[in-house]
Amino acid sequence: MASEIIPFNRPYLTGKEQAYTEEALRSRHLAGDGSFTRRCHQWLEARTGCAKALLTHSCTSALDLAAILLDLKDGDEVIMPSFTFVSTANAFVLRGATPVFVDIREDTLNLDERQIEAAITSRTRAIAPVHYAGVACEMNPIVAIARRHNLRIVEDAAQGIMADYRGSPLGAIGDLGSFSFHETKNIMSGEGGCLLVKDPALALRAEIIREKGTDRSRFFRGEVDKYTWQDVGSSFLPSEPTAAFLWAQFEQAEDITRERLAIWDRYHAMLATLEQRGLLRRPIVPGHCRHNGHLYYVLLPPEIDRGMVLGKLREAEINAVFHYVPLHSSPAGMRFGRSHGDLTLTTALSERLVRLPFWIGLQETQQQRICDTLGAILGR
Ligand SMILES: *Cc1c(COP(=O)(O)O)cnc(C)c1O
Numbered sequence: 001m002a003s004e005i006i007p008f009n010r011p012y013l014t015g016k017e018q019a020y021t022e023e024a025l026r027s028r029h030l031a032g033d034g035s036f037t038r039r040c041h042q043w044l045e046a047r048t049g050c051a052k053a054l055l056t057h058s059c060t061s062a063l064d065l066a067a068i069l070l071d072l073k074d075g076d077e078v079i080m081p082s083f084t085f086v087s088t089a090n091a092f093v094l095r096g097a098t099p100v101f102v103d104i105r106e107d108t109l110n111l112d113e114r115q116i117e118a119a120i121t122s123r124t125r126a127i128a129p130v131h132y133a134g135v136a137c138e139m140n141p142i143v144a145i146a147r148r149h150n151l152r153i154v155e156d157a158a159q160g161i162m163a164d165y166r167g168s169p170l171g172a173i174g175d176l177g178s179f180s181f182h183e184t185k186n187i188m189s190g191e192g193g194c195l196l197v198k199d200p201a202l203a204l205r206a207e208i209i210r211e212k213g214t215d216r217s218r219f220f221r222g223e224v225d226k227y228t229w230q231d232v233g234s235s236f237l238p239s240e241p242t243a244a245f246l247w248a249q250f251e252q253a254e255d256i257t258r259e260r261l262a263i264w265d266r267y268h269a270m271l272a273t274l275e276q277r278g279l280l281r282r283p284i285v286p287g288h289c290r291h292n293g294h295l296y297y298v299l300l301p302p303e304i305d306r307g308m309v310l311g312k313l314r315e316a317e318i319n320a321v322f323h324y325v326p327l328h329s330s331p332a333g334m335r336f337g338r339s340h341g342d343l344t345l346t347t348a349l350s351e352r353l354v355r356l357p358f359w360i361g362l363q364e365t366q367q368q369r370i371c372d373t374l375g376a377i378l379g380r
Helices: 017-027 035-048 059-069 086-093 113-119 139-149 200-210 216-220 240-251 253-270 272-276 306-315 344-350 364-379
Strands: 052-056 077-081 098-102 124-127 152-156 176-180 193-197 297-299 353-355
Touching: 017 035, 017 240, 035 052, 035 193, 035 240, 052 059, 052 200, 052 240, 059 086, 059 152, 059 176, 059 193, 059 200, 077 086, 086 098, 098 113, 113 139, 124 139, 139 152, 193 200, 200 216, 240 253, 253 272, 253 364, 272 364, 306 353, 306 364
Parallel strands: 077 098, 077 124, 124 152, 152 176
Antiparallel strands: 052 193, 176 193, 297 353
């Protein structure tokens, strides 16, 4: 039998990437902030309603930029989940700040907003909610807490493009937000990301920090007659060919999201009976959160050995994977951060989580095989 491994991810190309990249090459504008970058910025600003969108090399660098912008320093604290990617924490650690890990909700696996207030100290400066799987955190209570305690909100919306919370686009609810355009994300340019600046008071300085601490962007807009060193900064802007590639994906963002949601809905329907039989738990999406089909995971029963399940899926040529090792239990976690409470759900749920293959082009028959195999492994 021909080997037919079902990969976990397969980057989707719209077909226009090559033409737009060539157009960028022909224009001989290869550095950043050319016409494709401008188009991408306008698209992001129009979609999210934020004051300014700025392409970056990655979501990681967008978060780095955000931490510089907020002037975080030694001893400051930032509240975040432990169940997240390392970049959420690193951005603040690089400024000398301390991540304070708060437990997650049982339903969405997102930062538990009911536990934030108890974690606030006189040193707390910001909250960094992470919208896991493109499903929103409970942003209304989080925004209310931030207002009450005069804290900034930096949304790690790496997985959140095209998703919303009570009609508000993820990444543009807090003061600052970030998307990732890494090849594992819904909309991608290989590596890539952006910073979303909701607060207009931060927009100009964000531009300056992104351009090595200079007012080069204002110079090109004709607002100043030379550009000079204005502030701290670094190089965060991607080249035009990358922006051109990304533009091809932005043009198809609605279709990409629709296709991903169809795949997500198929998994959800196929796995309903396994859930009814108590063999797994499916993702929970609150009615007021519109997600984007970023990923599909299941939670195994606590007594099931996840390594065994992943191994048997691999034997059946299905590449399913686990997700985050919680930051607080990682080697660097307690060196740089601290936990608020014992993070019971973070530990318990992260160990039970399995992500199923998910990419545009995944066939219904393949999904059926994945679900049948999973049922056979769990149902014995
Ligand atoms: C993917 C991801 C990142 C990192 O994105 P890059 O663009 O690869 O830097 C950060 N946070 C979360 C939650 C992610 O899923």
